[in-house]
Amino acid sequence: SPPSPVALPPFFMRGSIIQLADGELKRVEDLKTEDFIQSAEISSELKIDSSTVERIDSGQSPNAVVIQFSVGELKAQVCVEVLVEYPFFVFGQGWSSCCPDRTTQLFELSCAKLCVGDVCVSLTLRSLR
């Protein structure tokens, strides 16, 4: 059975201060694709992967969804169950969630609609390669 939905962390709230790997501080709403790529390049442990949304299904509770991703070059299939408002960062697009209206309502974070085919920023350990 899938894991419980991930609870919503505080750092997606508009105005949250995020520290990049080089020490630079940015607000969560100002982050760009390059910020994630450059931070991962500096990191000795973490590697950015491209994770393509393959399916979006209803979750076990009404406000949850199960998202199936195809992760990295090996296209490993990984499912996560999250609340509909949980934002993912889509390459070249920015924050996106299954229910952007709700994300904006709860976090004041402007969001696009997450769709099948979107390529999200995700992390893996370098040693897993």
Added chain:
Amino acid sequence: VPVFPWHSLVPFLAPTQSD
């Protein structure tokens, strides 16, 4: 004001051994 590390915003999607 709390400061959060960049990697906390990104899901960790690791292939599992059972795959």
